Amino acid sequence: MERYFQKEMECADRETMRSIQNEKFLKQVKHVWDNVPYYRKKMEDKGVTLDDIKSIDDISKLPFLSKADLRDAYPYGLLGTPLKDCVRIHSTSGTTGKRVVAFYTQNDVDMWEECCARAITAAGGTDEDVCQVSYGYGLFTGGAGLHGGSHKVGCLTIPTSSGNTDRQIMFLNDLQATILCCTPSYAAYLGERMKEMGLGPDDIPLKAGIFGAEAWSEEMRQDIQNTMGIKAYDIYGLTELSGPGVSFECSEQSGMHINEDHFYAEIIDPDTEEVLPLGSEGELVFTSLDKEAFPLLRYRTRDICCLSREKCSCGRTLVKMMKPKGRSDDMLIIRGVNVFPSQIEAVLLNQGYAANYQIIVDRVNNTDTLDVHVEMTPEMFTDNLGEIDRRQKALVDGMKSMLGIKAKVTLVAPKSITRSEGKAVRVIDNRKI
Amino acid sequence: MAIKQISVFLENKPGMLDAMTAVLADAGISLRALSLAETKDFGIVRMIVADVYQTANVLKENDYICSMTPVVAVMIPDVVGGLNKVLNALTAAKVNLEYMYSTLTGKQSGNAYMILRVENILKAEEALRAAGFKLADQDSMSELV
Numbered sequence: 355m356e357r358y359f360q361k362e363m364e365c366a367d368r369e370t371m372r373s374i375q376n377e378k379f380l381k382q383v384k385h386v387w388d389n390v391p392y393y394r395k396k397m398e399d400k401g402v403t404l405d406d407i408k409s410i411d412d413i414s415k416l417p418f419l420s421k422a423d424l425r426d427a428y429p430y431g432l433l434g435t436p437l438k439d440c441v442r443i444h445s446t447s448g449t450t451g452k453r454v455v456a457f458y459t460q461n462d463v464d465m466w467e468e469c470c471a472r473a474i475t476a477a478g479g480t481d482e483d484v485c486q487v488s489y490g491y492g493l494f495t496g497g498a499g500l501h502g503g504s505h506k507v508g509c510l511t512i513p514t515s516s517g518n519t520d521r522q523i524m525f526l527n528d529l530q531a532t533i534l535c536c537t538p539s540y541a542a543y544l545g546e547r548m549k550e551m552g553l554g555p556d557d558i559p560l561k562a563g564i565f566g567a568e569a570w571s572e573e574m575r576q577d578i579q580n581t582m583g584i585k586a587y588d589i590y591g592l593t594e595l596s597g598p599g600v601s602f603e604c605s606e607q608s609g610m611h612i613n614e615d616h617f618y619a620e621i622i623d624p625d626t627e628e629v630l631p632l633g634s635e636g637e638l639v640f641t642s643l644d645k646e647a648f649p650l651l652r653y654r655t656r657d658i659c660c661l662s663r664e665k666c667s668c669g670r671t672l673v674k675m676m677k678p679k680g681r682s683d684d685m686l687i688i689r690g691v692n693v694f695p696s697q698i699e700a701v702l703l704n705q706g707y708a709a710n711y712q713i714i715v716d717r718v719n720n721t722d723t724l725d726v727h728v729e730m731t732p733e734m735f736t737d738n739l740g741e742i743d744r745r746q747k748a749l750v751d752g753m754k755s756m757l758g759i760k761a762k763v764t765l766v767a768p769k770s771i772t773r774s775e776g777k778a779v780r781v782i783d784n785r786k787i
Numbered sequence: 788m789a790i791k792q793i794s795v796f797l798e799n800k801p802g803m804l805d806a807m808t809a810v811l812a813d814a815g816i817s818l819r820a821l822s823l824a825e826t827k828d829f830g831i832v833r834m835i836v837a838d839v840y841q842t843a844n845v846l847k848e849n850d851y852i853c854s855m856t857p858v859v860a861v862m863i864p865d866v867v868g869g870l871n872k873v874l875n876a877l878t879a880a881k882v883n884l885e886y887m888y889s890t891l892t893g894k895q896s897g898n899a900y901m902i903l904r905v906e907n908i909l910k911a912e913e914a915l916r917a918a919g920f921k922l923a924d925q926d927s928m929s930e931l932v
Binding site: 730731732735736737738739742743764765766767768769770 | 798831
């Protein structure tokens with residue numbers, strides 16, 4: 355029996371959803387026009403006024419917002435409400451430039467937590483469940499989002515945050531947790547450690563895991579599911595929009611339902627900015643529909659994926675997005691396949707390596723070659739050649755499963771990968787096209 | 788009785804072994820034994836030295852990745868069939884040999900040691916001692932010229 359947290363929204367028919375989106379969209383645009391001079395100027399520069407926006411069909415007239423805008427407007431330039439109405443901020447890690455700081459009113463926090471509650475409910479969570487939140491708490495949205503969602507569902511919430519693996523396992527075991535929320539790589543690590551400690555599905559009654567915030571492969575999902583005896587659900591989100599819970603997976607595990615009563619999704623061609631028809635692969639663009647403190651219209655996520663409205667067996671009518679493959683700005687096309695450094699990084703992290711790698715692309719006899727150099731780490735080194743060979747092969751298999759094409763893996767000496775100003779050069783493309 | 792061998796990860800490129808031995812030379816470390824195992828892309832250098840901990844520290848400070856592996860050092864008489872007798876003893880005890888190499892001692896010192904990497908060290912040591920072979924410990928490695 356499928357359970358829903360907010361059935362009227364999650365299973366609304368297309369017409370009802372469209373009318374909800376339309377109404378909220380017009381209000382949101384007016385809110386931004388009235389209260390966010392930064393975006394109003396962008397509209398005016400494009401020759402668009404409030405009068406031009408009569409329904410959600412007019413969304414394509416609106417200018418895009420990019421990460422660069424968020425940096426320009428840092429910290430208060432995109433704020434939609436007075437600070438006295440804001441109750442919290444969260445912030446991104448800032449690995450790709452300046453940090454992004456997002457603001458929340460109490461209504462924004464409630465909306466976000468409800469989105470997470472939908473995700474937990476879709477994973478089978480009820481008020482009978484014991485939900486351990488092993489995402490980091492703090493500026494990162496992972497901990498706070500799932501924590502709030504777990505409260506809204508009424509689960510007994512264990513706020514362990516990340517780290518201290520043996521203590522994590524002690525709580526999972528002692529309190530007989532049934533749901534685990536963390537990053538997929540940490541879930542894999544917890545699973546391995548549990549195995550070492552002689553603990554398995556018979557000891558800990560975990561039934562579901564809600565794993566997100568980084569790329570992971572189907573193969574890794576199977577591994578985690580088998581080791582822990584659970585069903586592993588993907589969750590997607592970004593701090594700019596609220597955090598995890600922008601979309602979530604249901605029991606069908608074939609894409610994530612977007613909470614489209616709050617976040618309106620479009621797919622565009624990242625180069626021409628043209629809106630693409632349903633089902634095309636392109637860059638995901640989100641418009642918040644009812645945010646107060648940090649409303650964003652047509653925000654370019656840089657995530658590449660596609661949307662689907664195929665009927666879902668879970669009964670939800672919310673549009674589905676496929677797992678994003680990576681960022682539009684660092685996508686490589688190798689033998690016609692889109693390859694993202696983030697996918698390669700995920701394979702390395704999943705298998706216990708540090709993310710010290712370099713991707714070398716070349717063209718030999720008119721065929722693209724992909725060579726991944728991986729720095730050896732003390733943890734991965736052993737005196738046994740056969741064992742190193744096995745580990746190297748596991749990397750090749752992991753890459754094949756994640757990328758869909760074969761990569762050559764070369765183990766190199768520590769600190770041998772070219773660094774420029776302290777940051778490693780990730781991609782060397784020697785193809786002369 | 789087992790002694791410790793240092794294994795170092797090196798890329799299979801010209802100058803890599805040269806650079807590593809330069810680091811050891813600068814630190815005044817002399818080698819008792821050395822062997823190379825290589826694949827197309829990388830190799831493992833296996834070494835016996837007097838002070839494994841000092842050597843490991845020097846290597847780590849210079850960004851080399853190394854590990855220590857227990858091995859058996861058996862004194863081998865410099866006569867025809869000397870090695871064969873060692874192997875006979877191991878075969879009789881059903882000990883599997885993974886790899887072996889010898890110390891860098893010259894004829895004048897009289898004795899050479901074979902360094903053996905085996906699956907079961909205790910069983911190998913027992914078998915070799917029972918067959919009358921002399922095994923070296925870490926201290927005797929420092930005395931070796």
